[in-house]
Amino acid sequence: MNLTAKLDKVERQVADLDLRRIIESPLLDIVIGVGLFLLALDRLGAFLGYLNALQVLAAGLATLPHILRRRIPLVVVALTALGALGLMLFGDGNVFGLSAPVYASGVLSAYTVFRQTSRGTSWLLYGVVIVPFLLVVWNRFPFVAMSLPLSWAAALAAAAFLADVRRSRTEVRQAQADNLEALREQAAMGERARIAREMHDVVAHSISLIAVRAEAAPYTLKDLPDPVRTEFAEIATSARETLGEMRRLLGVLRADSGAETVLAPLPGLERVRELIEGHGGDVDLDIVGEERPLPQAVDLSAYRIVQECLANARAHAPGARVSVELAYQPNLLSIRVADDGPGPASDASGGHGLIGMRERALALGGWFSAERGPNGGFLVHAGLPTE
Missing domain, CATH: 1.10.287 (Helix Hairpins)
Known part of the structure; x- marks a missing residue:
């Protein structure tokens, strides 16, 4: 296997890796929540030199609820805020400012709330609830430097902005998907x-x-x-x-x-060799079984499928070698067209040509598939009932 083939294989593996499933996995939330809790205890212990039960409880409230942030985000935000206040009450006020895990847990939980609410609601929540809450904390605990609520306000504003950006990207992708679906239809x-x-x-x-x-x-x-x-x-x-x-x-x-009337006679498989000769590339034709007259609808659809496959090969795999197999079975005509080109793109979702071939096969009560070939390239396989 040469370097190009290896790189192509790695690229396909990366494309097939569903990172969204990993990121949104409940197991990952558990790992992050427990990790933040242990990190918070380590930071607090290193700063204070000791830990009591109330501080451990406050650290747990500020970090462990992260495990459920996707299911009950509002409750998680409330528990995280309560835990942060507990750290301020039961320890040195500066400890809260030095505890990065508390920041991370609070920002992630707030981001989830912003992400699951509408754009207007998220910014309203930020301006009406979060900012006043931070001001109350600053006035209630005079030992807290003004930089602390300001840094929290900036971090949560960034979380709201990122949630807004992701929401916009999701809306754009949904609109694109709807438009693509309309074009397909x-x-x-x-x-x-x-x-x-x-x-x-x-x-x-x-x-x-x-x-x-x-x-x-x-x-x-x-x-x-x-x-x-x-x-x-x-x-x-x-x-x-x-x-x-x-x-x-x-x-x-x-x-x-808006189609015009076409008066030319309809083609059939008797012209498939003429079609292959006009392809302009290397094409192997293999006839399996004994050729026999087919119903005209089957004959026409088979010709159109082979024609579309060769057109796709010219457009998407120029220079690739194409093999066409027509297998005459007792009650079925099997069509198999494969090439040794680069194969389907990782984001390929089916072009108009594939739609047309599938429609033809299904209209006759047959079946159709289009996928990456076992040895690379692109493979189209269709079956057309002949009776």
Whole structure:
């Protein structure tokens, strides 16, 4: 494995690592809460030279509630403030100022409250509750230097600002996700309209044959009873009416999608070799099983899927070698297209081409998958029922 391949593997592993799950894990909150508590005891013991039960209790109230800050953030903030006041009451006032774990616990708990409330509520909470509380503390404990409540106010303001920034980023990501979902749905609807137009041509041909044969039957079959002639006439009439309804439906689809009428004959797998020759790269075609005529809808969809796979390979993996496998099974046509390119991007969420291929396969009652290949690259696998 060369250096480029190793770096690509490491990059994929980092991309697959869900840091958000780790950061938001309850176990991490437990570790941080216990760690802050032990650090607070160490700092207090080093400064005072001794610890009593009230100081240990106050340190616990100021730090250990961090474990539950995501579940009951308001209660945790209240307990943290109570613990900080206890440290001021039962120890040297400067101890509170020197205890970084208390700062960390208070700021993290306040950040969680800010994060879980609306933008207006968080800043209202800061201005109406937190700032007056710090002023009361400063007036109640004259030995506390003015720098202490000011530093707390600055730290909590920073926490509110960071929560506001993260909230804004979350809103932007949500808006982007909603917009992407709308684009996907629009692409899917457009592709369904295109599929419907092509299926119309397939079905219209068959219905036209039914109508023609039903009309010709009384002339080619001699001595038909009158009821049979009437039945053939009704079949021909129904076929013509059905054909007319389909054409009207097709007109609505074309009007909605703005598509122009295409008069060229619909392609099928008989043209797949021509398609591969026009790809302009290395393509291996493997036919498994005995080739046989397929229903026109299956034939057309298979051709479109191979066509889209080759187009994707040209766009996203230029120069890559592509292998196309068509496996004729008793009741299924299996299509497998793979390349040895860089594979899907870590943030890939499915393009319009993949949407179209999936829609075609599902419309025929088949299945479709698109993923990284077992040896790298990109792999598309589809199955189209033939009966």
